[in-house]
Amino acid sequence: MNHQPFESWLLDDLPLAPEQKRELTSHLRTCSHCTALAETGLALRTPRMVSPAPGFAQRFQARLAAQRIAERRKRFWGIVIFSLVGMGALVLLTFPLLRGLAASPAEWINVVLGYLLFIFSSVQALTEVGSVFLRVVPGFVPPFVWMVLASALAGMSLLWTVSIWRITRVPQGVQS
Ligand SMILES: [Zn+2]
Structure with a gap:
């Protein structure tokens, strides 16, 4: 895979134009080499991150937890909508009964x-x-x-x- 010009962009840490940024992001999505490079650069530039890794595992777990919460929320709303529709159908069916x-x-x-x-x-x-x-x-x-x-x-x-x-x-x- 050709890592230029992305590799030099990452190494030189130059300000990028929006178009270049978009190109870089799409390349990072497919290239693990440049992703690692970008991560390292980020770690070197951010003083807090230099201290012995807060860790990939932790971030991964946090993302996983967030994903699980989102999924649970989605399921919750699915259940809410499903029961609302069911209740609506029930009310429609039992309307003559409810009148009584x-x-x-x-x-x-x-x-x-x-x-x-x-x-x-x-x-x-x-x-x-x-x-x-x-x-x-x-x-x-x-x-x-x-x-x-x-x-x-x-x-x-x-x-x-x-x-x-x-x-x-x-x-x-x-x-x-
Ligand atoms: Zn690359």
Whole structure:
């Protein structure tokens, strides 16, 4: 590897132009010889550093600790975001239920039962659709698959809409 002009720059310790500095940094990233030279120069120029090495190991450990902290912070925020999204989805799903919390115990039970029924029927419908699919799909040509998929989706969304409408209607009906 060609270490010029970087080697003389480091040895002469001349003030460098920004462009030269950039070149030097990119060379140091790939060249261990010049990196060692730069480190030595830095050590010689800084009086504090001359005293028996504060040590590569220590600096390395410090960097490692910082990296670990950063990683932990990243993981923490990942968990925060993940739980926020999960909570948002949960609130969306249980919104009809939460509305019933303000009502009296009898209404509350009514709402809970309606909600459970709604979930149960949804799961049942889903498994039925799934089993029909599993039985029927292998013998199909693609256009039919898409037709069945579309009608199944339409049926499911209709079921959901009707169920949600019925659940949200219950407290209002009792209150009035
Ligand atoms: Zn070099």
